[in-house]
Amino acid sequence: MSLSWNEFPFIALPAALCWLAAGLLACRRAQSPRFGYMADALAIIGIALFSAFIIAFWNALSRPPLRTMGETRLWYALFMILAGYVIYRRWNYPWLLLLSAIAATAFTVVNLLKPEIHSIALMPALQSFFFIPHVIIYIIAYALFGVATLAAGALLVRRRKSSDDHDLLAFTDNLVYIGFGFLVLGLLLGAIWAKEAWGHYWSWDPKETLAFITGAAYLVYIHLRHQSRKDNLVIWTLLAAFLLLLLCWFGTALLPGSSLHLYS
Amino acid sequence: MTRKLWQFPWGYPEAALLVTGIALVGFLLQLTVGHFDFGLLHYPANLIALAVLIGLIALGTRFQNNQIVRWIAGIPLSIALTVALLFLGLYMELTPQLPRLPSQSPDLASRLGFRMVTSSWPFVLLYTMTLIALGLTTLKRLLRFSRRDITFLCNHLGLWIFLASAGFGAADMMRVVMHVDIGETEWRVFNKAGKALELPIAITLNRFTMEEYPPNLTIIDREATPSAQPEKKHKPANAKDFFQIDPKRPKGRIGDWEITLDEYLHTAVFVNGEYHLNPMPESTPAAKITARNLLTGKTKTGWISAGGNISEFFSALPLDDRHLLTMTQAEPKRYASNITVIPKDGIAFNTILEVNKPVSIGGWMIYQYGYETELGKMSHWSEMELVYDPWLLPVRIGMGLMAIGALLLAWNGASRRRVAK
Numbered sequence: 001m002s003l004s005w006n007e008f009p010f011i012a013l014p015a016a017l018c019w020l021a022a023g024l025l026a027c028r029r030a031q032s033p034r035f036g037y038m039a040d041a042l043a044i045i046g047i048a049l050f051s052a053f054i055i056a057f058w059n060a061l062s063r064p065p066l067r068t069m070g071e072t073r074l075w076y077a078l079f080m081i082l083a084g085y086v087i088y089r090r091w092n093y094p095w096l097l098l099l100s101a102i103a104a105t106a107f108t109v110v111n112l113l114k115p116e117i118h119s120i121a122l123m124p125a126l127q128s129f130f131f132i133p134h135v136i137i138y139i140i141a142y143a144l145f146g147v148a149t150l151a152a153g154a155l156l157v158r159r160r161k162s163s164d165d166h167d168l169l170a171f172t173d174n175l176v177y178i179g180f181g182f183l184v185l186g187l188l189l190g191a192i193w194a195k196e197a198w199g200h201y202w203s204w205d206p207k208e209t210l211a212f213i214t215g216a217a218y219l220v221y222i223h224l225r226h227q228s229r230k231d232n233l234v235i236w237t238l239l240a241a242f243l244l245l246l247l248c249w250f251g252t253a254l255l256p257g258s259s260l261h262l263y264s
Numbered sequence: 265m266t267r268k269l270w271q272f273p274w275g276y277p278e279a280a281l282l283v284t285g286i287a288l289v290g291f292l293l294q295l296t297v298g299h300f301d302f303g304l305l306h307y308p309a310n311l312i313a314l315a316v317l318i319g320l321i322a323l324g325t326r327f328q329n330n331q332i333v334r335w336i337a338g339i340p341l342s343i344a345l346t347v348a349l350l351f352l353g354l355y356m357e358l359t360p361q362l363p364r365l366p367s368q369s370p371d372l373a374s375r376l377g378f379r380m381v382t383s384s385w386p387f388v389l390l391y392t393m394t395l396i397a398l399g400l401t402t403l404k405r406l407l408r409f410s411r412r413d414i415t416f417l418c419n420h421l422g423l424w425i426f427l428a429s430a431g432f433g434a435a436d437m438m439r440v441v442m443h444v445d446i447g448e449t450e451w452r453v454f455n456k457a458g459k460a461l462e463l464p465i466a467i468t469l470n471r472f473t474m475e476e477y478p479p480n481l482t483i484i485d486r487e488a489t490p491s492a493q494p495e496k497k498h499k500p501a502n503a504k505d506f507f508q509i510d511p512k513r514p515k516g517r518i519g520d521w522e523i524t525l526d527e528y529l530h531t532a533v534f535v536n537g538e539y540h541l542n543p544m545p546e547s548t549p550a551a552k553i554t555a556r557n558l559l560t561g562k563t564k565t566g567w568i569s570a571g572g573n574i575s576e577f578f579s580a581l582p583l584d585d586r587h588l589l590t591m592t593q594a595e596p597k598r599y600a601s602n603i604t605v606i607p608k609d610g611i612a613f614n615t616i617l618e619v620n621k622p623v624s625i626g627g628w629m630i631y632q633y634g635y636e637t638e639l640g641k642m643s644h645w646s647e648m649e650l651v652y653d654p655w656l657l658p659v660r661i662g663m664g665l666m667a668i669g670a671l672l673l674a675w676n677g678a679s680r681r682r683v684a685k
């Protein structure tokens with residue numbers, strides 16, 4: 001079968017509704033186990049519907065749909081919800097399923113509302129299979145670090161008031177470990193892709209340096225925690241790491257200088 | 265009882281001091297002898313240096329119970345080193361780095377190596393110390409291998425192999441750009457001074473092909489200043505100034521004009537006053553457009569073309585006294601060189617080289633690099649970048665181990681973290 005953008009809304013909207021409903025139901029799972037099953041079913045149906053569209057669309061184009069901005073948005077949405085669902089199943093973080101459902105829906109809605117991006121061309125170097133997982137995996141790593149930062153902030157506040165909260169610290173550790181795993185995967189995919197496209201796997205390009213700095217900061221946290229330190233210094237390390245992430249993120253956008261990652 | 269500085273067991277203060285000391289020595293070296301010369305690390309010097317480093321690390325594991333060895337392989341030093349490298353990275357991120365050394369009177373920042381951090385002595389020394397510390401940590405665990413340490417080993421051994429081969433292999437890497445005219449065979453590359461270097465690979469360029477995206481339409485205001493013309497502006501920011509030709513969406517709008525695409529020829533030639541479909545290389549996109557002014561209701565119809573490389577093919581549609589509807593130059597969608605690769609000692613083969621699809625042959629990777637941009641698909645030549653990197657295999661092994669380590673880290677989370685004794 002083959003499908004085109006004309007059929008897209010009829011598949012994308014139901015799929016997005018499935019994702020959002022799955023995310024909401026997952027968050028309500030504590031009330032009744034049935035909500036949990038429904039969340040699973042809806043997430044899988046949504047993912048299957050959306051994948052079916054991509055396959056049929058690919059079939060119609062007789063090339064991988066990777067050439068235009070609209071086409072890459074399809075993959076963003078799919079990878080986002082897939083990763084969100086896998087992490088939800090593995091770690092029982094329903095909020096993550098909801099967050100990724102919202103992000104995937106946002107990508108889809110942009111595709112629905114701005115059909116002109118369906119024909120905006122990508123430069124040839126971006127037409128790579130490594131490109132989309134590279135971007136999505138980074139987004140997920142940064143999102144996990146973001147939540148870890150919130151948890152660290154909550155820890156500081158709670159410590160002022162009462163005693164320690166072991167569960168919250170363990171939760172923070174877990175988020176940082178998973179986030180770090182994703183960060184390294186994103187880096188490696190970027191390196192493989194850069195080697196394919198430009199001939200070097202690492203060139204200290206500003207975004208690569210940013211990933212290095214972020215990675216180093218979270219490594220400090222991981223290694224500090226390895227000694228079972230729980231003092232506030234550890235928490236502050238985490239806050240500082242996220243601050244660095246933000247600083248470099250916005251700093252790179254504002255600073256002059258050329259980057260592989262600035263495309264026109 | 266509190267421990268005095270330099271009293272065993274060492275911890276964070278000693279680690280901070282060692283790292284500061286290394287950095288200071290680095291800055292002194294930088295001021296006196298200038299940048300670290302990676303040329304010193306050409307094969308076989310790099311192999312020897314690496315062997316010495318591994319020997320040192322192996323020697324270290326013979327004295328596992330020595331307090332200093334334990335400290336080098338411990339958390340405090342690893343954190344101090346990470347923090348120091350983090351600061352250098354931060355500096356690189358926030359100040360522009362130079363690709364080459366400045367020739368005239370350098371300022372203090374350049375003399376301290378801050379304009380080219382990655383080849384400055386402090387960076388090189390801290391990198392080496394990290395290799396020693398990380399190597400010792402890893403080898404210690406490797407020697408008393410336990411399956412529980414798999415994640416640790418993949419991450420640390422992978423990182424060590426990656427850092428070691430990227431660092432020690434940097435000098436052996438060679439990147440050159442070869443320029444080949446269509447129909448010619450080339451085996452030389454020229455440096456800036458025009459000096460030729462002969463490569464063990466020759467390349468014949470059989471054909472250069474390019475596919476283009478359908479172009480955009482835009483309106484030029486003859487009375488506006490040249491810099492305000494839409495084509496001079498950044499495109500995505502002003503998408504409203506453009507109409508993207510797409511036969512599947514023939515209607516659109518630019519400003520007060522409603523645009524309808526009546527007919528589109530992706531490869532047209534202009535003969536006898538008309539555009540005809542013709543796949544010849546000189547062809548250019550052409551479109552028949554109807555434009556209706558939404559304010560006055562006036563309609564204009566006509567053929568438009570950016571003309572490609574032949575000025576006679578150009579045509580624009582005057583909308584009124586002031587405004588002209590024109591077509592932008594088509595942008596490349598895909599370009600490729602049909603080449604024959606002839607290794608000095610080996611069998612020649614034909615292949616198609618395009619962006620993101622390099623060809624690998626005996627330690628060399630060949631990339632599509634450039635073409636004559638003004639001529640686009642009519643380019644008379646193509647440039648290939650040839651990259652020689654004999655250390656690519658260990659780099660890949662290191663990256664592979666790190667990938668496994670990262671997956672295990674993400675899958676296991678902190679749940680199976682070993683709590684230090």
Ligand code: HEM
Pocket residue numbers: 180184219222223226337338339341342343345346394397398401413416419420423673681682684
């Ligand atoms: C990709 C980078 C890295 C990751 C993901 C990572 C992760 C980890 C983890 C998860 C642990 C505790 C795991 C366990 O004990 O089983 C650990 C321990 C450790 N790491 Fe790393 N690390 C990285 C880089 C480094 C670097 C660059 C150094 C040193 C310069 C280092 C030195 C150490 C040391 C000394 C330990 C403690 C080992 C022990 O107690 O036996 N790590 N690391």
